[in-house]
Amino acid sequence: MKNLIKSFTYQIKTSQREPKVLKIEHIDKTMTTSTIKRRRSANMTTSVEGVPFFSRSPSDSDNWIAYREDHINPFTHRLHINSHLAMIKIYILTVVLLPLRLIGCFLSLCCAWVFAKIGMLGLSEGQLNAKPLFGWRKRVQKISAFFMRMLYACGSFHYISYKGKCAAAKDAPILVVAPHSSYVDSIIVAATGPPAIVAKQETSNIPLLGKIITFAQPIYVQREDSNSRQNTVRTIVERARSEDDWSHVIIFAEGTCTNRKALIKFKPGAFYPGVPVQPVLLKYPNKYDTFTWTWDGPGALKLLWLTLSTFYNNCEIEYLPVYYPNEDEKADPFLYAENVRAVMARALGVPTSEYSFEDVVMMTRARSLNVPCSADIIEIERCLFHLDFLNSSRVLKLAGKYSSIQNRHKMDITRFSEFLNISTTNAHLHKLFASLDYKHTGAINLKTFFLSALFCIFKSSDTMEFLRAVSTLYASGNTDQLTREQFFAILKHCDKLSKKKLTTLYLRIEELKPGNRITFDDFENYTRNHEEYKFLFKKHEHIQMRLKK
Structure with missing residues (x-):
């Protein structure tokens, strides 16, 4: 008691x-970095003001495991009560x-x-x-x-x-x-x-x-x-x-x-x-x-x-x-x-x-579109920028080959570097791989890479344009016709459309083409002419605000 x-x-x-007066005329800009460390290491130095920063250069050949352990995402939290x-x-x-x-x-x-x-x-x-x-x-x-x-x-x-x-x-x-x-x-x-x-x-x-x-x-x-x-x-x-x-x-x-x-x-x-x-x-x-x-x-x-x-x-x-x-x-x-x-x-x-408050807007948008690794989408975007992969034609060309790539669901760092034609010593490649390996298995699903890359490229576009890009991952061979399963797989990356609504939408479009499979163009033309699907053609205003900032 x-x-x-x-x-x-x-x-x-x-x-x-008593409160003291503090006045600083200048603080070294190197104290702010995009690569953040959880613990002090040999590569960590201290600025004249005593704030830790990191002198690691992009050419250093650390492996992807080290990057995964060292990176801090300030917007994630894991609570472990093991007792x-x-x-x-x-x-x-x-x-x-x-x-x-x-x-x-x-x-x-x-x-x-x-x-x-x-x-x-x-x-x-x-x-x-x-x-x-x-x-x-x-x-x-x-x-x-x-x-x-x-x-x-x-x-x-x-x-x-x-x-x-x-x-x-x-x-x-x-x-x-x-x-x-x-x-x-x-x-x-x-x-x-x-x-x-x-x-x-x-x-x-x-x-x-x-x-x-x-x-x-x-x-x-x-x-x-x-x-x-x-x-x-x-x-x-x-x-x-x-x-x-x-x-x-x-x-x-x-x-x-x-x-x-x-x-x-x-x-x-x-x-x-x-x-x-x-x-x-x-x-x-x-x-x-x-x-x-x-x-x-x-x-x-x-x-x-x-x-x-x-x-x-x-x-x-x-x-x-x-x-x-x-x-x-x-x-x-x-x-x-x-x-x-x-x-x-x-x-x-x-x-x-x-990281900044505006980054949360982009992360939230990525999650709403069922993009894997949405919590790390900001770091993925930075890596893609340094690797020159924020290029729509380059990524779409590779995405068109997705269905023909062997072992695409389980790719290690060596095969990933060969696929992208980037040296395994590239530090940004290791950062990218570590971010994509969200299951911590040592291998990634190539679809995770493409979905993340396409989102980063088309984040300022409307949802329909993003879905059209995503459709290249689900296409069968050289045909542009979509099965019901492919249609549902593509539209899974669209918020505001439940499974019931998708079924109704598919059946309505199918009625217009009896005996034939529908195409993505059929889907786009149908939704463009119906008011309830206008949201597919609107750009995300919060993403636009982030881009302006």
């Missing part, structure tokens, strides 16, 4: 270090503790909402955005934040360890937080005061939580407003320069969740104002990582279940010295973002990555 009471004790450990005792404990706590925690979390949320409602009595939306809260409303805001902190305490986060000290909002109006790896990261909002967040306007409509967020005086973004970015930057600058006592603005600079093994490119939004920022690090020093919620990994509900079925979890918040931008950084938000990212990577002891 004593240990149980102790585990529920709410403790906050703080150190007394039977740990699983038994989780199942017991699921029955005994989890229901109580859910009740505690809900009651804490309700209490926070009640005080948020009280604090906003008599305030219009315009008044709430015009001036910071003060007097009794400010005290009520603190009480609301306390109940939000209790929500996390009920959810197993009894302890928060602090390092460094949060600077005053006048000294650093913006808190730049990284790495962003989980929905649990919002604990920093409850633990810091609360600060204001930058959120889409629709957030205010979330039951209970929306009112609590609004009470924290956030900066809402109107997505339909083309001037939204400029308005957000102007609001941040106005708050920073105001004589009023505004709270910090907190921004997760990565823009999406990663696995904390590397820092991806920061979005420049926090750096457009050109004001000083304070970097803040989030860490979870626990035995099992049941928090990391990435694009490719355990789902949110599973992670929530495992987190709530643990006796307690630790969280560490580290405030780094305030970063004051120089004139070059004020004029270039991307340079400012890169330099702050380098400082945070050094403090975390992790490398920086060429």
